[in-house]
Amino acid sequence: MQAGYRMIDVNVNRMSEGLRVLEDIARFYGAHAKVTDEIRHMRHKARKNSSYLYTLLIHERDATNDIGFHISQQNTLDRKKDIKTVVIANFKRVQEAVRVVEETLKMLGENERSKAYEEMRYQVYTLEKVYLQEVMGSMHRKNVIDTDLYGITAEEFARGRDNVEQVKKMIEAGIKVIQYREKDQKKLYKYKQCEKIRKITREAEVTFIVNDDIDIACQVKADGVHIGQDDLPIEVVRSMVGEEMIIGLSTHSPNQAHDAVARGADYIGVGPIFKTYTKKDVCDPVGLSYLEYVATNLDIPFVSIGGIKQHNMEKVIEKGAKCIAMVTEIVGAEDIVEQVKTIRKIMRK
Numbered sequence: 510m511q512a513g514y515r516m517i518d519v520n521v522n523r524m525s526e527g528l529r530v531l532e533d534i535a536r537f538y539g540a541h542a543k544v545t546d547e548i549r550h551m552r553h554k555a556r557k558n559s560s561y562l563y564t565l566l567i568h569e570r571d572a573t574n575d576i577g578f579h580i581s582q583q584n585t586l587d588r589k590k591d592i593k594t595v596v597i598a599n600f601k602r603v604q605e606a607v608r609v610v611e612e613t614l615k616m617l618g619e620n621e622r623s624k625a626y627e628e629m630r631y632q633v634y635t636l637e638k639v640y641l642q643e644v645m646g647s648m649h650r651k652n653v654i655d656t657d658l659y660g661i662t663a664e665e666f667a668r669g670r671d672n673v674e675q676v677k678k679m680i681e682a683g684i685k686v687i688q689y690r691e692k693d694q695k696k697l698y699k700y701k702q703c704e705k706i707r708k709i710t711r712e713a714e715v716t717f718i719v720n721d722d723i724d725i726a727c728q729v730k731a732d733g734v735h736i737g738q739d740d741l742p743i744e745v746v747r748s749m750v751g752e753e754m755i756i757g758l759s760t761h762s763p764n765q766a767h768d769a770v771a772r773g774a775d776y777i778g779v780g781p782i783f784k785t786y787t788k789k790d791v792c793d794p795v796g797l798s799y800l801e802y803v804a805t806n807l808d809i810p811f812v813s814i815g816g817i818k819q820h821n822m823e824k825v826i827e828k829g830a831k832c833i834a835m836v837t838e839i840v841g842a843e844d845i846v847e848q849v850k851t852i853r854k855i856m857r858k
Contacts (some may be wrong), residue, residue, distance in 0.1 A: 514562070516613045518570050521559045524606035525545070527599040528552040531640065539644035547636065551629065558625045559610070578809055593645055600637045604630060606755060618654060622743055629738060647754030650775040653686065653716060653733065653755045658849065659812045659834040660687040661720075663787055664694075667840040669827045673705050675840050682849035688834075690720035703729045723749055735778070738765060743772045757812075761795050763802050770809050778834070779803050781815020782825060787836045791815070797828045804829025822855060 510772040532548040535541045607630040614623035662672040670678070672691060679687055689706055691699050699722060707729040710717040718733045719726035723746060726734045733755025736746060746756055759778040760766045769777045781794050794815065803811055813830035818838050825833060835852065842848035 513613050513617050515570065517559060517562065517610050518567075520606040520609040522614075523553060524555045525552055526609070527603040527606065528555065531596060531603070534592060535640065535644045538592060539648050541644045541647065544636075544640055551632065551636070554629065555607075555684050558622065558629075558676060592648065592748050596640065598746070600633065600640070604633050605639075606739075607633060622709040642752040650753070650755045654776050654810045654812055654832045657683045657853065658686075658830055658839075659814075659832050660839060661690050661834055661836045662688070663690065663836050663840050666787065666837045667841065670840070672702050675845070676706050676709055678845035679839065679849070680709065680715055681823060684715070684849065686716040686718065687803050688720055690735075696722075696725070700725050700728065703731065709835045716755070717827045718755065726750065726754070730854040733775070735759070743769070743774055747773065761792050762799065763806075766803055766807055766809075770807060774809065776810040776812065777803070779811045779813050779830075782813055783816025783821060785816040785836075797824060800825065800830060801828040819852065819855060822852070823858070826856060
């Protein structure tokens with residue numbers, strides 16, 4: 510039964526190594542304390558359940574002559590393109606390793622010990638679902654507006670271009686986050702437009718946010734929703750959209766900003782900085798002082814919005830804005846692509 514003990518040794522190591530990768534990603538990338546702790550306990554449990562065999566396993570270990578190493582060195586199937594691929598691969602590695610240990614212990618007549626690994630295998634299945642939803646969901650949402658311009662649709666000001674055409678032009682101009690905002694149209698009209706925009710933005714790898722219409726965002730599988738202070742609470746919205754969808758919240762004061770952070774907003778809108786005419790129910794301008802407060806005191810992504818034009822955008826940037834929403838200045842331009850180039854030249858100064 511030497512081969513059996515070697516199989517257990519290899520797969521306990523494989524299991525532990527896979528769990529360590531998952532633990533460190535949850536810890537350092539996801540900053541998710543609960544999942545990190547759960548994986549750490551599972552990793553220790555994997556070792557503890559086989560500790561009674563430790564001396565025998567070490568004695569039978571023969572890493573130098575293991576043919577698996579040479580096969581692995583020549584294999585190109587395990588290349589990983591991103592963190593999510595690494596996470597999925599390591600969960601499968603752990604699950605397969607647990608199953609091998611479970612079955613090998615049965616062959617060795619260790620049926621009760623085998624049951625402990627069977628229980629662990631089901632725990633890993635459950636953990637995989639939680640991990641992908643919570644850890645990967647928060648990581649996916651973390652850098653949502655790590656960009657310079659945040660595009661927003663507005664048919665009323667777009668020189669006859671509908672929202673779909675505006676989105677195409679914004680994508681052509683290199684804008685990476687686009688919000689669909691349409692206050693006055695019927696639900697079906699908005700849904701059909703969002704269906705088209707979702708397809709376009711997905712193909713272009715552009716983040717697609719839907720303003721207010723949570724149901725439409727869910728149906729078209731948008732990347733996120735943006736809500737206001739008078740909309741449903743963030744906690745309720747999160748329960749509706751799941752862990753992977755981005756939630757942005759408009760804020761107009763330091764108290765609202767701190768509340769948004771505490772309740773789990775992924776980013777906030779800061780504004781209106783100046784007087785704006787693109788929204789009918791907008792509050793009075795909050796000015797540059799609120800923008801400066803957020804930039805100085807809060808660690809949350811934010812987009813500056815409201816009345817920002819070419820002639821005043823330098824003031825906004827000086828106060829700490831890194832991401833700016835300019836509605837009429839972009840969609841109302843005769844040539845959206847050229848306008849975005851001009852705006853970016855000003856930003857680079």
